[in-house]
Amino acid sequence: MFDPSSIIVGLEIGTSKVCAVVGELSADNALNIVGLGQARSRGVRKGEIADPVLAEEDIRQAIVEAEQMADVEIRSVYLGISGGHLRGFNNRGVHPVVSADREICEEDVQDVIKNAKAINLPAQNHVVHAIRQHFLVDGQDGITNPVGMLGARVEVDVHVIHGNLNRMQNAIRTVKGLQLDVDDIVFNGLAASLAILTNEQKELGSLVIDIGGGTTEYVVYTDGIIKHTGVLAVGGDHVSNDLAYGLKVPLSRAEQLKIEHGAAELEESVRGDVLTLAGQAGLPAKVVNLEHLRRIMSLRVDEIFQLIANDLAQADALDYLRGGVFLSGGGARIPGIARLAEDAFRMPVSVGKANSISGLRSALDQPEFATPIGLVKFGSFQQRKRKLGPGLTQGIKSTLGSFFKRS
């Protein structure tokens, strides 16, 4: 019933959950989410696989669930990756236009992008993405497609995201161990931003913060391009761990307390409040100070935002965010987190919703599914490109162009 190439699967192996989302690309290139599978993740710490055996089990469970729901067989996935080893930076490539008439052709563009990707990285590092920003022709900025323009020198800015190859391979190998192909690997933050932001918000300049279980990724768009990305290996797990330490409760209970009573802000009304936890099997009854809980949590979440704000200020990206800040990931569910973020960034903050995709309503509205949905969206872009053929139209255009020029 499905053309196999029209099925796109996004797989996120997160610290708290493994999630697979199945999307279907219809004939008119509309993306529809048809399946979702998830499993509690046990083998992942800070976004990276720590126990491949457990991780494999969890991935299998998520994939099976997604297959059943979508009624398809999953053969390949777009794999989301994260981890503190990922780094993003901007690089510029330069290429002189050598043709006699100084017209920039497709080859020049390919060359300049190749030059921009040639980066001195440590041997064990590997480029995940090299995302095109803007072209410059003879120093003139802001050109999106220089093909056909005249100039002596074409330059391009790319945003490069790279990471430790071995650590990324771990995730890929685990997936391949399940007889699944990996179509591509995608930075989780990029995926989340694809799911959440509209083109208009990208143009205006927006910041997407994906607060996951083990890591927090953030992506800044300005003028429709990716300006800055980053990963902090701090997430919801840290909140639970802080609570477990500060309130002297077991981690599982800390997790439960976080979900039931956590909030990002310390309200005046909770001062001195206590919670009495009923004794459960193996756990004695305990009295916990709610004010302490909130304070510990609020400090941690605020710190995450401060670290991001500092990083953006350093990268000179803070002043271009006219579209505001969007939160996603499980962390976006913390009550009051938007207000806390508003104080940290001094701009409007909202919890992001996956848009421009149709399908499972329930999944699209949840902030924690932004990343896997974004992975599917990323996959759909790749698929569309593939359908068009590798630069076919572009190729014809440029040959014709040069032909007419010459004659």
Added chain:
Amino acid sequence: MELDSQPIASTSEAVPTKRLVVKVFGVGSGGLKLLSALKARSLPGVEFIAVDTELSAVMDGVTFVQVENKLLRGLGTGGDPERGRAAAEEVQSQFRSLCDGANVVILLSSFGGGAGSGISPVLARIAKEAGALVLGFVATPFDCEGKRRKAVAAEGLQEFKAVSDGVICMPNQRVFKLINQNTGLLETFTRTNDLVADAVVGLWRLLVQKGLMEIRFEELAAVLRNAKGEGACASVEASGSNRAAVAVEKLLAHPMLDASEVLNEADSLLVSLTAGADLSMFEVSRVMDGLQEKCPRAQIMIGAAVDPSFLERLAVTVIAHRKSAEDVEQSTYSSTRADVQGQMLNEPEPTKPARFVAPASSSSSDLSKTDGRPKPGMKSPRKPAPRMRQGQLPLEIVSKGRFDKSEPTIHRGEDLDVPTYIRRGISLN
């Protein structure tokens, strides 16, 4: 005491009549209110200067400087400290000529808006360049004024601290302890302004009055210089036969000292007593005992002066401040100086620090401190003692729980796996 014959500061020889040239600036609308409250008290020989972005009612005997540029168009800063700063930079020369010749510049301001937070750091810098000791009395916004104003105030304070010699911060919130449900807004502000004015008068007295037991100008400056925003200043007066006890009582309940909360945590205390010729040693010791009881850890400096106009009255001014760990060096330095001058001095008691310090950061900062000592030549007999004590802290090893085994997340030398509240030294009680 031989100190009697000594002038307060070396500059006093040049100007025998006014030993110190004190200029008081009120910056911003809040600062002007403080200035007018201060103006109502008699401070002979003090020059008052008002600085604001908007033209306001001119006060008698006050020089008015309007900070203005094209951007402001006479409409004020609109709460933007950047605008205040930019405008202040344009009237630099005017500030410079005003600060010329001053020994002490006292800045009164209320942070949180555009004028006070923006102009004060610029003015402080210029005053400092002109060679004056710059002290700030800064009121910070009420909690109900919103986080944005608080953030602006905190930022301004940070900048101001960097360029001034000392800041005494007056959180407006503290005034809540003085008012009740029926207190009018006007009265509330009058009260806060009066509190600040009292403190300034106390400080001024400390600066210019010749004392029996003197606090020297430089010592005052050294104490203030260490203030890390925790500085607090309170001034009280009492009269009658039991005035020493009453004064202590008033101080302990003083809102600026946060009902003696500040004293509890204070690391150093500067106490100045002023009274008529009838000031007795017994009274001095009564006041000091009362204060010492409250702050066992603090290093106390005392000054006492006799002013014939203080018939039967006793005024006590207290400047307290808590310092961060890195100030240990400087305080030992200043206390040795005090020793040499034969002043009354209390050794800090070796007590346990009130709050838990994360072992990782404290040990590392200690290490760095040993190299970056500001005065390596200064010998201090007590210097090794606090360091030893540091080593005996209950060095609780912070367990990283589930992250124990995983790769640590180090960000600028901080291990982010350790709970934030521990790294920031925030106690939970």
